[in-house]
Amino acid sequence: MEPKIIRNKEEMRNWSRSMRAQGKTIGLVPTMGYLHQGHLSLITEAQKHTQLIVVSIYVNPGQFAVNEDLSTYPSDLHGDIEKLKSIPNGVDVVFNPQNLYDYGVEREQLKEREKEKEGGVVSCLEDEEHETWIRVEKLEKGMCGKSRPVFFRGVATVVAKLFNIIEPDVAVFGKKDYQQWRIIQRMVRDLDFAVKVIGSELKREEDGLAMSSRNVHLSPQQREQALSISRSLFEAKSAAKSGKNISSELRRSVIESIEAAGGKFDYVEIVDQESLQTVEEIKNGVVVCVAAWFGKVRLIDNMEIS
Amino acid sequence: MEPKIIRNKEEMRNWSRSMRAQGKTIGLVPTMGYLHQGHLSLITEAQKHTQLIVVSIYVNPGQFAVNEDLSTYPSDLHGDIEKLKSIPNGVDVVFNPQNLYDYGVEREQLKEREKEKEGGVVSCLEDEEHETWIRVEKLEKGMCGKSRPVFFRGVATVVAKLFNIIEPDVAVFGKKDYQQWRIIQRMVRDLDFAVKVIGSELKREEDGLAMSSRNVHLSPQQREQALSISRSLFEAKSAAKSGKNISSELRRSVIESIEAAGGKFDYVEIVDQESLQTVEEIKNGVVVCVAAWFGKVRLIDNMEIS
Structure with missing residues (x-):
């Protein structure tokens, strides 16, 4: 099945709303692309819960610190789409936005503001106009939060954006990112998102290595x-x-x-x-x-x- | 017109969804009650934009610090409803939840966790299970944010909750709370909420005092x-x-x-x-x-x- 590719927020939301108006339910599998068998298992899980499936492919700069591997994060959109086509019953939409943090503010203005910026740990969005962050204050502190202090606020924030754009009924997260999964569950509860969060089991290569x-x-x-x-x-x-x-x-x-x-x-x-x-x-x-x-x-x- | 009183999150969302399925648009006017002419003008503004109007009445503990006036904040639900009835074309729903931060966690567990809590500035929710907060990091810093450091994270968070529960098309905020209005606008843009935010002019008593x-x-x-x-x-x-x-x-x-x-x-x-x-x-x-x-x-x- 050939998925529809949507790159624009408005078009994405319009698609979801027209489907909901027809009584259809929507499952979301958020990914950063370079899909492997682990991602495909999330999609299979999502198919158990909803009639339609949206897979988002977006490498989120908001969760990378400036010294982290944003620039070398692997990507292969063409290959990803081929893999999605091969899934039984397929995927309805691939949401692949260019930049979720582009609010149409002039570059000149941003440069002005950059000069004023304060110290502290910042993500790869430091010179952008975006300034709203969701913090899950207890769960974000330990483990990955210690060595990657902007990571979970970036994840929670982009997931909230995706929820607001795609308006899914169900969203599936891999338990490989265990802390992330728990943080998203907590965020959904605390902010009353109308989304059911499903945790899907970690997938391993034949020799035991967790897929990544x-x-x-x-x-x-x-x-x-x-x-x-x-x-x-x-x-x-x-x-x-x-x-x-x-x-x-x-x-x-x-x-x-x-x-x-x-x-x-x-x-x-x-x-x-x-x-x-x-x-x-x-x-x-x-x-x-x-x-x-x-x-x-x-x-x-x-x-x-x- | 007699508004329907809804106290339960699920019932509220079901009402909104059934109305949307009928093609109706919904306007939200969030308030903490003890309504005055200023609030009523927000409702009149909302009526210009949508077919249906929800007024929420909820004194949000998340935006009060422990030393602030949560306990003496005035309330008069009966009087509020009488005032709402008198508005031309009226209000469809009053959403008046008991506690938006009750997630059904046992009190015993909460007490355990309270012992572990760390220092720092806290809101009146400090002993609750809630831990997710939305920060609009630049706009929240100055003015009211200086003397009330938990205020705007509390406002942004409860408004996000209300948006997710009520799913309005439009929400009207008073420009009396100027910084709050700008923060909500920014949050809506940055998190891609599908809500149009309208700022409504400040109302004064005849002698000039801002209504409050x-x-x-x-x-x-x-x-x-x-x-x-x-x-x-x-x-x-x-x-x-x-x-x-x-x-x-x-x-x-x-x-x-x-x-x-x-x-x-x-x-x-x-x-x-x-x-x-x-x-x-x-x-x-x-x-x-x-x-x-x-x-x-x-x-x-x-x-x-x-």
Whole structure:
């Protein structure tokens, strides 16, 4: 099935409204493109809930800090559309806007304002006119929020924009980005968005590596080393199941595995699945979350233990 | 006309959606109740734009700091509804929720979490489960944002909630709350809300005092003293029209009038109407904004000079 490509906000909203007026329900799968099997599984999940599917493909500058990998984030729109065509029952719309933060303000004015800008951590939107940010103040603090302080405000904000433009009934997020998924759930509850948020299971390559658009940047050697993440997570899960319930010990063995393989961990945390607060003793409903560097590539992964 | 009273979020959204499905347009006038002629003029303005009118009456704890006047904020739901009935063509729905921040989390859990809470400025929601806040980072900083640091995040957040629950086509805000109006406009643009924001002119009592629910707390003497605000604003406008274009001089004379009358100014600022940045020389499109205390009552007022 050939998806309709929409690049304009107004056209997107008009499409959704005309569909809703016909009684159709709409599912949204937000992505940054360079689609892999993990994304396709989100779409399959969305198809279970709604009649129509919109996939957004937009690399959001609002969630990248100026020193991060916005400029090298991989993209392949043509390939993405080919993949979407191959999905059984397909996708109705690909929403692929050029710039979601262009409000038609003259460049001259922006340059004036840039001069006035204050210090502090800023995203790749620092010289833009945009100034409204959504903060999910507790959940955004830990884990990825520590090393990427503008990341979650950028994610929450762009998702709110997409919700307001596309007006979906359901939105599907991957549990690979566990903290992101919980933050979006919380935002939807706290701001009363009329959107049902679905978390879809993390997908792994056959060798266990969590699927990610960033995997393409790994050298063959790094690719091999990166398997230490999933391997140590599976080991931690088995250990917990067999009664080893001291978080600090499980955490230490995950860290040791990653370091032994040549990786550098950003964080390894064992947290409550809902509050994302660290737990000392593993009882019920925790998740082990990992972020680690292999060369210049930062990977994340996680394992729920229920 | 007898408005329908709705207290429940789901019922409210269902009403709006059934009306939209019939092709009707919806205007929202958000208020904190204790309605006066100023509010009624917002409704008359809204009637020009949409077929149906929703008035929300909700004193939003999220915009009051713990030391502010939430507990003494005046309310009179019965009187409000009588006033709404008297409006020509009337109001279709009064949305009067009990608590927009009750997400069904057990009190016990909240108490646990309260113990963990960190320092910093907090709103009257500090012991609630809510943690998502919308910040309009530049516009929220000055004027009322200086002395009321949680105010605008609370306003922006509750307005976003109301937009998501009521899904209006148009929302009308009073230009009396000038900074608030500009912040909501900016939020709507930056988050792509499908809502048209209309600013409605400030209404004054016959003697010039800006209409406000808080005026009821003024003693007769304070009421008299408070006229110094509007008087000095009209004087500033005439002075500017007659060529006195140095902001600092106009500002000083407003301050002197208020202090001479026995008031205490919180701020007097002459700012650009769009950016709310202070201007040194009055050219075009400025607004003089004032907040001042008379006894325990804090009043705001403003005057556009175009």
